[in-house]
């Protein structure tokens with residue numbers, strides 16, 4: 001059974017449609033004796049042990065859904081940070097050969113290793129989005145996230161545009177689905193729903209430079225949730241635009 005409390009609306013909703021077999025963050029009891037209909041996977045793959053567990057879950061699930069930015073895009077642990085992962089790891093642990101319980105791997109989204117049937121991004125995910133997703137799964141529909149940017153939802157809410165006011169908002173490059181929650185609270189979007197498929201990367205970079213932002217500052221903002229390849233692409237682009 002799944003319970004959802006909408007405290008803000010004073011409503012409690014209960015779904016008696018799912019039998020939770022394993023939810024290690026909530027209970028140490030689990031029953032994996034039979035294959036799962038649906039597995040929700042959070043977190044990136046950062047060690048060999050993560051990878052083995054993920055492969056086990058994939059083999060034993062009919063449908064696998066990646067939830068949260070880490071599982072879908074790799075999370076902040078896979079960010080670019082102006083230096084390679086090995087160097088960052090050595091700074092913290094001394095050596096990538098350090099003796100650890102399991103071999104560390106460069107953090108990656110789970111789709112790098114296994115087939116993913118659907119995704120729900122966000123950092124963290126939103127309860128309404130998750131409940132919508134489980135409702136769709138119950139109806140036999142594999143959910144898709146909207147294919148338009150946060151700006152669309154922001155405009156529906158008739159918000160004043162922060163980018164045009166000179167703030168570094170990444171809404172034009174970010175997948176919608178969160179309801180443009182940050183710009184609605186006058187906070188610029190930092191991209192936690194991940195990049196949209198057809199992003200106009202160059203235009204946003206040019207606009208931010210025109211607004212007077214420094215290249216390093218722009219790359220740093222993109223890097224938080226943008227992933228390393230994208231940050232590197234941006235760095236090259238800004239170099240060309242100089």
Ligand code: SF4
Pocket residue numbers: 150151152154155159160161162163164169170171172180183188189
């Ligand atoms: S505030 Fe941000 S999300 Fe909203 S329209 Fe402007 S750029 Fe887009």
Ligand code: SF4
Pocket residue numbers: 123150174175178179180181182183188189190191192193194
């Ligand atoms: S507005 Fe941007 S940063 Fe805020 S929740 Fe939505 S995608 Fe994430």
